[in-house]
Amino acid sequence: MQSGFGALFRSIAQLADGGYIAVGNPALVKVDSSGNLRWNSTGYNAYSVSASQDGGFVVAGGLGDLLSPNQEIWVAKFAPESAFSPDGTSPPSPTAWVVVAVAVVSVVGIGLFVTLKKVSLR
Numbered sequence: 344m345q346s347g348f349g350a351l352f353r354s355i356a357q358l359a360d361g362g363y364i365a366v367g368n369p370a371l372v373k374v375d376s377s378g379n380l381r382w383n384s385t386g387y388n389a390y391s392v393s394a395s396q397d398g399g400f401v402v403a404g405g406l407g408d409l410l411s412p413n414q415e416i417w418v419a420k421f422a423p424e425s426a427f428s429p430d431g432t433s434p435p436s437p438t439a440w441v442v443v444a445v446a447v448v449s450v451v452g453i454g455l456f457v458t459l460k461k462v463s464l465r
Contacts, residue, residue, distance in 0.1 A: 354391045359398040360424065366392040366402055371434065373424070381424075384434035398423035399438075416443045 352367035361376035366389035373381040389404035399422045406415040419437035 353389065356392045356394045356400060358394050358400060358424075362424075364392050364394075364400050364402075366390070366404070371402065373434075382434045387419075395420065402437075417441060418443055 352365045352370075352372075354367070355363055355365045357363050362381065363374050365372045365374070366387065368388045369385045370383055371387050371389065371392075372383045375381055387402065387404055388406060389402045391403045393401050395401050399420065402419050402421065404417055404419075406417070418441050420439040421435045422438045424435070
């Protein structure tokens with residue numbers, strides 16, 4: 344789904360407050376239950392989002408483009424909106440960030456080979 348933010352959204356999740364989080368490249372966007380923009384944050388290359396039981400959300404994504412030789416695959420946890428923005432209009436920072444793996448991408452002929460190289464925590 345293309346947006347007016349210049350982002351390509353890949354995943355949308357409804358949160359406990361009735362609003363929605365949309366994630367993609369390069370944005371996280373929060374809208375309220377009426378569709379009004381609450382905040383947006385760029386710089387994330389996100390692929391999937393899920394609401395968490397505490398009212399926050401979890402995002403999975405990666406750093407690096409398809410032909411980049413090394414791509415970090417990460418998962419980030421974000422607290423419920425009230426924990427980072429009393430008025431609900433400021434974009435969040437992750438409360439936890441885990442680098443699941445570094446994918447080493449090799450292009451051979453017309454094939455693309457991906458090898459997972461390491462696991463670490465941040």
